[in-house]
Amino acid sequence: MKLSWHVYGLDLASPLRISRSVMTRRDAVRVVLEHDGVRGHGEVVTSVFYQLDVPRIVELLTGVAPAVAGSSPEELLTRLPPLPPGVLAALDAAVHDLLAVRAGAPLHALVADPQWTDVPTAFTIGIGDPRDCAAQAAELTARGFSVLKVKVGGEHDVATVQAVRRAAPDARLILDPNGGWTAERAVRVLDDLPAVDALEQPLPAGRLDELAWLRQRCPVPLVADEDAATAADVKALAGLVDGVNVKLAKCGGIARAREIIDTARAAGLDVMLGCLVASSLGIAPAVHLTGHARWVDLDGHLLLARDPWRGIGGEDGTLRLTGAPGLGVTPRPDTTAVPRPDPGPVPR
Incomplete structure (x- = not known):
């Protein structure tokens, strides 16, 4: 299985002030998993509160690359490596996306929630x-x-x-x-x-x-x-x-x-x-x-x-x-x- 990523910026339409900070922008990392020609995507965003910046995210993805390369999607889903929650969630989303795309079904149908309404x-x-x-x-x-x-x-x-x-x-x-x-x-x-x-x-x-x-x-x-x-x-x-x-x-x-x-x-x-x-x-x-x-x-x-x-x-x-x-x-x-x-x- 192949792992790649792309880093990009997300600018807010207007500054968002909360009690502990003011936000105008986040950086995001799109995570891509590919297996047998099928791709799944996930995203992790930077966060001061969760102590994640782009260099740290990239370092973590680089570190788990060998384990990902040696896994099938099903194996990765059950044995996701220990990572900060935001990075783990991005990998989790990407492998769920890949499996659902391969099955031809929306993701909610694969996670025991087949009925979905607006x-x-x-x-x-x-x-x-x-x-x-x-x-x-x-x-x-x-x-x-x-x-x-x-x-x-x-x-x-x-x-x-x-x-x-x-x-x-x-x-x-x-x-x-x-x-x-x-x-x-x-x-x-x-x-x-x-x-x-x-x-x-x-x-x-x-x-x-x-x-x-x-x-x-x-x-x-x-x-x-x-x-x-x-x-x-x-x-x-x-x-x-x-x-x-x-x-x-x-x-x-x-x-x-x-x-x-x-x-x-x-x-x-x-x-x-x-x-x-x-x-x-x-x-x-x-x-x-x-x-x-x-x-x-x-x-x-x-x-x-x-x-x-x-x-x-x-x-x-x-x-x-x-x-x-x-x-x-x-x-x-x-x-x-x-x-x-x-x-x-x-x-x-």
Whole structure:
């Protein structure tokens, strides 16, 4: 089996501010696996939070090349090498894509989820001036979005959420402080807010005692994100939260995501499917799992100035698969990704 990759840039349409950073761009690495003339694709994006940059990703791919070259797709799927979750998820996506393309079936049919329907996705509104956030909310709902995720953890949280609610009275709202609140602040802020659909990761990861205290006083479903990276994490969260955010780049791919989803259900927890900023190629694996989620927040491709892939929709607030084999995404002919120096394919 052959492994190769290509490095390119993903510029955001506008800066995205969250409680811990401001993002204007990510770099991405497209991973390609080829076996007997069939190709599968995956994507890993750079992340300061997850300590992945392009040199590190390339180093890791170079290191696993011999193991990949000596494996069949079926063997690689069951014995993926130990890697950081984001890189592991890209390889996992590529081998799933290859196997599904070879079988002539959409990926969801190969992962025990044969029924798939169009699904609304949230769109993320970053921290900003309340009037600007309201204007964005009005524009998004006019386009068809029925779910909005509002980043909070700034100076004007209450004013921002109130303004967004006035601009989008019928939208479901998810609040995400990215760990930027204290438990006490969460209680105070929620007391002053209109009804919202969920509160995601209000506290820094690891503060489970405070999370339990907050849940007793939280009037909306409480969802863990950074606290829920593995199935073991989810077991520890039972009774402390109402749901968990499953991100393939955080847990390591489709198989691990399914394990977390099954663990969450057994613990009585709901599931949110989330993502990092990525192209449609990077978002597509999670789209095939949306039948398992109460909340779907798969808008990473919608935040880009130019998405080099297409095939999962979402521009009007609804994700739609094409039904094509594999991930179901194809390169967009009218968009040229901005390249970075590329070390090229792994030597065979």
